[in-house]
Amino acid sequence: MNTPFRLDDHPRRPHPLSAPPAGYFEQLPRRVMARVQPAEDAAPALGWLTRLPLPLRTALASTLLLGGFAASLILSVTPTSASATLAAVPQEELVQYLLANDARVTLADLADLSAAAPTTASYLHASPEELQRALDAQPTDDSYL
Template sequence: MKTPFKLDAHPRRPHPPLSSPPAGYFDQLSLRVMARLPHADVPEPAAGWRWLALLSPALRTGLASVAVLGGFAVSFFLSGPQPTSPAVASAAYLDAVSHTELIGYLLTSGARVETSDLAVLTDADPCIAKEFLAATDAELTEALDAQPSEDHMYL
């Protein structure tokens, strides 16, 4: 079995006394180390961009911000015309459908058109109903009387 190692049991070797460093050694140490490092060749800026190096960093940052925001504004305005509003586009699509197809769609049992749907159309174009709602007073009275009414106040 090995005996355990104890550092205190081994005597230390005597060290020679250290001499003090020369005067100003630590003051010049960083300069000496930096002088030994290899220097990268810094390319000279182009002749047209030298004025930019003369500006303060805050002014260069502000100039870059203005350039980015200006580019965004120009691209926004040059991106093309604004899309047409949905009411104008839907009216144009509705005009493209023939009247026979439109009436056939409205008369099918699956289509549930309410008066509020028609009210939106008449608000957009008040003269839209003149083409397909040519009814006499007698027909209108008959249609209104055929409507179920639970409230007798409206009769």
């Protein structure tokens, strides 16, 4: 349990604090303001911008923002699209990638491919017998039957 604190039990200092120097409180506001205000020679390089009226500064800022956005949009657009880039890849490399990657191409993938870009699936001409043999060679899981 805490002991009660009584201020009367603690005597004051025997000597009072020294008095402030003469005129200290009269000089204090000027000394504080001298420290707070920036020096005149440290003006920013864009001082002319602060002298412009507020509507003109706002218009300049919005123009710079829209110009930057338009420039980044123009510079980021590539002349070739993704489908043109994919069409530039040889078909043999695509087949080798699919075979080496153990990626199973399902009939749904082929159907989406032929519906999206019929020219890219033109090399997939298979007879019904070849398709049946390929389907029979696929492993089946009895849990789905």
